[in-house]
């Protein structure tokens with residue numbers, strides 16, 4: 001394919017598939033080893049987390065005027081294992097992006113919730129794989145049922 005055709009095709013694809021969600025797998029570390037995990041996550045990943053500044057350099061090329069329509073989704077691994085996760089979110093908001101997070105909820109508590117809200121988080125996604133026994137089986141941990149504590153937390 002010559003450069004001109006490639007350029008035109010890229011423009012058409014960009015127009016047809018407006019960027020709305022941008023997922024950043026910000027760590028390969030995780031507190032669980034789920035049976036179905038497709039990310040090959042480990043408690044101690046051999047790969048260091050990507051520094052936020054490297055990611056920031058990449059998304060800085062996104063024009064300012066479309067950032068408010070884009071949600072940066074922080075995922076992993078378990079994003080809450082990163083010490084800088086709230087600072088990352090706060091900076092994303094300052095840059096004009098919305099942000100959200102996918103978490104296994106093991107480290108999620110009220111203090112974390114308030115911290116993330118103050119950093120401008122718009123949404124958080126947790127997976128529920130069944131009732132406690134089934135959830136723990138698929139999550140490969142008898143402790144993942146602590147996840148269900150969340151519902152008690154939110155019912156208050």
Ligand code: SF4
Pocket residue numbers: 030031032033034036037038039040041076077078103104
């Ligand atoms: S919580 Fe998610 S990232 Fe962690 S092991 Fe389970 S599926 Fe993989």
